[in-house]
Amino acid sequence: MSLLVVGSVAFDTIETPYGQAEEILGGAATYFSVTASYFTPVRIVAVVGEDFGAEQRRVFENHGIDTQGLERAKGKTFRWRGEYRGNMDEAKTLETQLNVFQTFTPKIPPAYLDSRFLFLANIDPSLQFHVRKQINGPRLTGCDTMNFWINGKLPELKKTLAAVDALVINEGEARMLSGTENLPRAAAAIHKLGPRTVVIKRGEHGAVLFQEGLIFFAPAFPLEQVHDPTGAGDTFAGGFMGYLAREGDLSERSLRRALVYGSVMASFAVEEFGLSRLLRVKPQEIEERFRHFKAMTHFDV
Amino acid sequence: MSLLVVGSVAFDTIETPYGQAEEILGGAATYFSVTASYFTPVRIVAVVGEDFGAEQRRVFENHGIDTQGLERAKGKTFRWRGEYRGNMDEAKTLETQLNVFQTFTPKIPPAYLDSRFLFLANIDPSLQFHVRKQINGPRLTGCDTMNFWINGKLPELKKTLAAVDALVINEGEARMLSGTENLPRAAAAIHKLGPRTVVIKRGEHGAVLFQEGLIFFAPAFPLEQVHDPTGAGDTFAGGFMGYLAREGDLSERSLRRALVYGSVMASFAVEEFGLSRLLRVKPQEIEERFRHFKAMTHFDV
Numbered sequence: 012m013s014l015l016v017v018g019s020v021a022f023d024t025i026e027t028p029y030g031q032a033e034e035i036l037g038g039a040a041t042y043f044s045v046t047a048s049y050f051t052p053v054r055i056v057a058v059v060g061e062d063f064g065a066e067q068r069r070v071f072e073n074h075g076i077d078t079q080g081l082e083r084a085k086g087k088t089f090r091w092r093g094e095y096r097g098n099m100d101e102a103k104t105l106e107t108q109l110n111v112f113q114t115f116t117p118k119i120p121p122a123y124l125d126s127r128f129l130f131l132a133n134i135d136p137s138l139q140f141h142v143r144k145q146i147n148g149p150r151l152t153g154c155d156t157m158n159f160w161i162n163g164k165l166p167e168l169k170k171t172l173a174a175v176d177a178l179v180i181n182e183g184e185a186r187m188l189s190g191t192e193n194l195p196r197a198a199a200a201i202h203k204l205g206p207r208t209v210v211i212k213r214g215e216h217g218a219v220l221f222q223e224g225l226i227f228f229a230p231a232f233p234l235e236q237v238h239d240p241t242g243a244g245d246t247f248a249g250g251f252m253g254y255l256a257r258e259g260d261l262s263e264r265s266l267r268r269a270l271v272y273g274s275v276m277a278s279f280a281v282e283e284f285g286l287s288r289l290l291r292v293k294p295q296e297i298e299e300r301f302r303h304f305k306a307m308t309h310f311d312v
Numbered sequence: 313m314s315l316l317v318v319g320s321v322a323f324d325t326i327e328t329p330y331g332q333a334e335e336i337l338g339g340a341a342t343y344f345s346v347t348a349s350y351f352t353p354v355r356i357v358a359v360v361g362e363d364f365g366a367e368q369r370r371v372f373e374n375h376g377i378d379t380q381g382l383e384r385a386k387g388k389t390f391r392w393r394g395e396y397r398g399n400m401d402e403a404k405t406l407e408t409q410l411n412v413f414q415t416f417t418p419k420i421p422p423a424y425l426d427s428r429f430l431f432l433a434n435i436d437p438s439l440q441f442h443v444r445k446q447i448n449g450p451r452l453t454g455c456d457t458m459n460f461w462i463n464g465k466l467p468e469l470k471k472t473l474a475a476v477d478a479l480v481i482n483e484g485e486a487r488m489l490s491g492t493e494n495l496p497r498a499a500a501a502i503h504k505l506g507p508r509t510v511v512i513k514r515g516e517h518g519a520v521l522f523q524e525g526l527i528f529f530a531p532a533f534p535l536e537q538v539h540d541p542t543g544a545g546d547t548f549a550g551g552f553m554g555y556l557a558r559e560g561d562l563s564e565r566s567l568r569r570a571l572v573y574g575s576v577m578a579s580f581a582v583e584e585f586g587l588s589r590l591l592r593v594k595p596q597e598i599e600e601r602f603r604h605f606k607a608m609t610h611f612d613v
Contacts, residue, residue, distance in 0.1 A: 098493040192399040194516070195534045215495070216517040219534070226608050230529040233496045233520070267611035301613070307527050308609045310568035312602070 012150070013125070014256040016043045017056040017117050017142050018132025018245075019089055020063070020081070024106075025284065026094040029238040035285040036067050038089065039132035039155070042242035045289050046249030046276045047130075048074035049297060051256040054123050056080035056142070060088035060111045070290070079120045084111040099240050100214050119145050128256035130248060131175065133157050136168040143174050151261060153177040153208075153252050155244070161188050169204055177208035179248045185211050194219070195226070210251065210270065212244050220270045225263055229270045230307060232278030232300060239284045243277045246289065250276030275300045313451070314426070315557040317344045318357040318418050318443050319433025319546075321364070321382070325393040325407075326585065328400060330539045336586040337368050339390065340433035340456070343543035346590050347550030347577045348431075349375035350598060352557040355424050357381035357443070361389035361412045371591065380421045385412040400541050401515050420446050429557035431549060432476065434458050437469040444475045452562060454478040454509075454553050456545070462489050470505055478509035480549045486512050495520070496527070511552065511571065513545050521571045526564055530571045531608060533579030533601065540585045544578045547590065551577030576601045 018040030025032050040057045047053045054077040059067070063083065071078050089112035093102040117138055129146050131139035131154035139154055146152075152175045160168050161184060168188075172178060178201055186192055189200035198209045198221035209221040215237075217230040251273035258265050275297055282288045319341030326333050341358045348354045355378040360368070364384060372379045390413035394403040418439055430447050432440035432455035440455055447453075453476045461469050462485060469489075473479060479502055487493055490501035499510045499522035510522040516538075518531040552574035559566050576598055583589045 098487075186399075193536060193538070195536050199536075213517065216514065217529075219531075226534055227611070228518075228531040228608050230520075230531075233527055235494060235496050235500075237494070264612055271611055305611070305613045307529050308611075310528075310572055310606070310609075311565055312606045 012127040012256045012259045014047055014051050014128040014252060015054045015123050015126035016040050016130045016132060018134055019112060020057040020059050021089040021091050023241060024092040025239055025241050027099060027239050032284045036070055037242060037285055039245040042245035043130060043132055043249035044076045045074055045286060046246045047253030048076050050253030054080060056117045056119060058082045058084050058111050058115045060084060060086045063088050080123055082118060086111045095240060099237060117142050128252060130252050136160050136164050136171040140171045140174060151176050151255060153179055155179050155248060158184055158187055173205035175206055178206040179210040182211050182213045212247055218270055218274055220266060227267050227270055229274040231274060234278060237281045240281050243280050246280035247273040247277040271301060271304050313428040313557045313560045315348050315352050315429040315553060316355045316424050316427035317341050317431045317433060319435055320390055320413060321358040321360050322390040322392050324542060326540055326542050327395040328540050333585045337371055338543060338586055340546040343546035344431060344433055344550040345377045346375055346587060347547045348554030349377050351554030355381060355427060357418045357420060359383045359385050359412050359416045361385060361387045364389050381424055383419060387412045396541060400538060418443050429553060431553050437461050437465050437472040441472045441475060452477050452556060454480055456480050456549060459485055459488055474506035476507055479507040480511040483512050483514045513548055519571055519575055521567060528568050528571055530575040532575060535579060538582045541582050544581050547581035548574040548578040572602060572605050
């Protein structure tokens, strides 16, 4: 089924203990859409600048992503510069240039209005709400957010949360949003804000899904080399939502598998800088790693 | 099969956000042996002081633990005072009184020398080695250690590690011991020091077992209230080793189940202060929680 993502497209400059990269294609909507494209047809709404050329557009088109909603505005594309140190569990932002993203108002092409699955990547919660209201009764709406909005736009964020089905959020931000350190209680507090499904991303510790009567854990794939964690969370969300959209099935069985596919895809993302590994992952590799997760988690009862 | 544990018995004074307790029975060998007693006959070698009375000894005896090796020495029992704050992921030690533990030399009763399973809880690695050498070819020897010995007695610790089969260690200490942040590589480095099986305890993130050709994850049970994390790691080890000793089976199937039993038992330990919950857990509750772990981790492939 059709999956629409709204979020950022960026040029990232990244330094990690394993190297660096200058102005490579990134942004939440980019990681999300490329990843989800391995599962289902994807549509993107985002804004880019005049420095976004045919080469970048081709990245999306080569993955069959519908770029009608990729607006080209005057000015430069959003830029992020950051570094990772030590165990790379957190990015240190060195510079953010919002550029065309500063005045971004998502414009939904009429052909997108029937999208059955919707993901509101981390942008201003007022814009997330604005997008959600335009789509005609999606089967599942997911969203992400971050500390900046939790601290700065909590009323707007709460309005958005009341209008979505699933929140896919980092562990630290789940704690911040709920005001509680304990994860099951944080999830319970978030359920009360609206989302029936709460997916908490725990970086190298994997992810956990909370829904009434269901708690399900997926570990992170144990890689010997993590080269660049940038986009891992958005990739995770792309795998999770992409799988659900492909199946069109929101059963418990499907949610469990979706969480594992999210973790599988995130494990590819971090193997190389930027999108490189994701752009050439093979469906067979995805399935192999999915089965590997079973070997790492199942036991006889 | 018989399981022998060597380690500390202590009186703990603990403060957490949920309350406090004064001079309650604790220590690694205590948590380990009480836990393992739910699975298999347990023998303990430890030292206590003159303030250790009939009431404390009864705790062990009520669980069928063989206390022949529980030496009573002149002076006071080992005392630890610590507190937990925030998400309680780390204890802050406020005071340590070694007392009779300072001059502890484990004395193994002759009846213990045929122990088939051996656990060397966190004590001076020279003493761990000394104990290991006295036991006649155990089927499995596990050990734990801590930053204090990694920093202060590394050559002795390496000698011990070369003589054990399984290391059960905290995540931070695995990184310190191996000198690498990456967990699979940390485990590989530890394998080279001797232990064929490396179990890394990750607190609220569960545990992971590494063996050649096998990586297996168990989450931590998601409790809405953690009252006191004291002894969780030793309880984990008690469940892990206790299950293996009961089964007398070191197959992959058994190791997976043992890791889950470790996590199950640790989840009971932290529900209340000190040993309280562990002392009255029912075999049926253990089995119920074990099955609950399946529900939290299994998915259809």
